[in-house]
């Protein structure tokens with residue numbers, strides 16, 4: 001896919017820190033961004049599942065001899081430890097990051113308020129909100145010092161259009177939205193670009209995690225619909241990151257063509 005004549009040179013040589021790289025949108029973004037840079041990219045793949053990261057690292061290196069890839073097993077939900085983990089474990093030669101993609105995120109269950117397990121509420125907020133904030137806190141002073149940096153936060157239609165039985169996840173994505181756009185307003189006097197991408201329905205492992213490993217239930221969510229695939233969002237993230245320095249694609253709401261809001265999804269009758 002071509003992102004325009006200058007896209008490759010705009011991303012080439014950059015160092016990217018990408019969370020949620022072991023699956024779905026993150027995995028697809030790692031592949032798409034490296035491709036867009038013609039392989040001239042340094043990318044840190046962060047997620048909890050180390051084997052998946054190693055597999056993706058091998059795949060990228062097989063496709064692009066020039067690419068430099070660091071598999072970085074990392075639990076973003078341990079938000080109080082983020083700064084220490086990165087200081088201790090991120091090799092010096094990987095410390096100068098140009099692009100932070102806060103993509104890791106999840107939801108457990110579809111409960112009503114009053115029925116949520118505290119552990120699930122904590123897990124959702126620690127991953128989607130507190131982890132994202134801690135990573136951003138960690139990189140912002142570095143971005144300010146180096147005079148540039150791109151941050152892409154993955155929000156959701158759920159952050160704009162809350163729905164029943166999704167209160168905790170919706171609230172977490174509304175928090176991502178507020179945090180992202182406050183930060184953007186704080187950086188207007190810098191060359192730091194802050195962007196939010198808000199997908200609608202994308203078929204990934206997200207639904208399996210939401211349905212606590214029940215694959216049939218996860219698949220049923222998309223019955224009669226044609227959801228987006230991870231690569232669709234990876235293309236949007238890559239497009240946004242390969243615009244001219246003075247261009248900030250601050251907000252991107254992306255649906256499959258038959259979806260208009262969280263609840264308005266056309267389903268083909270059986």
Ligand code: NDP
Nearest residue numbers: 020022023024025047048049075076104105202204205206
């Ligand atoms: P996947 O379940 O396929 O991927 C989620 C990724 O997040 C995995 O790589 C997972 O890795 C990582 N992750 C989860 N918890 C942690 C953690 N504690 N520390 C580090 N990494 C973690 O789902 P998607 O690709 O769909 O989700 C990506 C983002 O897109 C999420 O923020 C999600 O909220 C958002 N989104 C998804 C939509 C959809 O319909 N799919 C729609 C709108 C937004 P691991 O388990 O190895 O740690």
Ligand code: 8X3
Nearest residue numbers: 156157158200201262
């Ligand atoms: C995931 C999309 O609508 O299931 O963010 O919440 S939705």
